[in-house]
């Protein structure tokens with residue numbers, strides 16, 4: 001066990017790194033952040049901010065020397081960087097687990113091999129693969145880049161073979177998946193933590209609604225039958241165990257109109273759809289990340305109150321990102337908890353913060369969320 005007082009680190013200094021840093025500091029750890037951005041939200045709070053590239057061997061060796069354990073806030077960390085770090089300190093999640101989450105083909109194959117249902121998919125590496133993929137999947141479909149896709153980026157709707165050819169060219173012929181387009185009823189996610197002792201703690205299932213491919217709100221508890229929620233948890237736990245995963249992990253599922261539950265993707269880190277835990281569960285996802293990394297017993301993930309999380313994107317800042325919304329419209333609701341990430345520059349689509357609406361029921365929390373969204377001019 002790595003106990004409070006020790007120094008731990010995070011690769012990446014965005015909002016996820018910042019909330020990890022805060023949780024670690026509250027528990028009495030010292031924190032090192034590696035992020036090239038001098039204005040990084042986590043770097044501003046950390047004990048030490050190493051301003052260097054994620055591939056900078058000197059900075060990685062320094063970080064490994066300072067920290068007893070290191071985690072990451074994003075999945076696209078170069079494997080070599082983790083190898084360098086692992087020579088000097090404990091690293092979790094492992095490079096192997098990150099590699100699966102970095103590539104949609106790997107992650108969907110892993111999910112399918114672990115017994116989860118997925119959308120039908122076909123691998124496309126070159127133009128030669130287009131016709132067989134089209135034959136196998138057909139319309140309607142989505143063409144997704146295998147790597148570096150997030151918040152709906154790198155995704156094109158496909159209704160004909162001509163669409164598929166054009167979209168593959170547009171995506172610069174990088175490796176892609178062609179995926180059958182499913183009739184979704186809802187989207188839900190499970191955030192869980194697993195430590196090296198194989199203890200697993202699940203947060204309650206969140207129901208997620210997106211706008212323009214970016215998470216807009218999460219409703220907790222999700223409005224799905226208990227039996228479906230339990231299946232989602234079991235599948236997520238199975239995936240984590242199969243990967244010998246240590247840390248916090250999020251798994252997104254589709255609930256289909258015919259009642260089936262289908263794996264979509266996983267994130268090897270805390271997740272935007274778990275931000276409600278900051279105010280609504282006994283232990284939040286970032287404290288859980290610290291506990292899992294340090295080999296501590298996991299905290300209680302029990303829900304204390306129904307909650308709706310609302311994302312705050314840069315779009316609601318006025319004067320080209322210079323003027324924030326009128327927070328008094330939000331803060332007059334005593335059950336609303338505001339979280340801002342300390343980003344100086346607001347841009348459309350940029351995640352600037354979020355707020356959690358806590359109320360006696362999920363319906364009431366949703367009403368407050370809708371009223372405050374309108375008052376802030378969201379949507």
Ligand code: AMP
Nearest residue numbers: 119142150151152179180181182210265
């Ligand atoms: P992803 O980046 O894979 O999470 O996809 C972004 C969003 O696109 C999801 O949250 C869904 O709303 C939608 N989506 C992705 N894959 C499918 C699919 N196979 N069928 C229907 N909708 C999808």
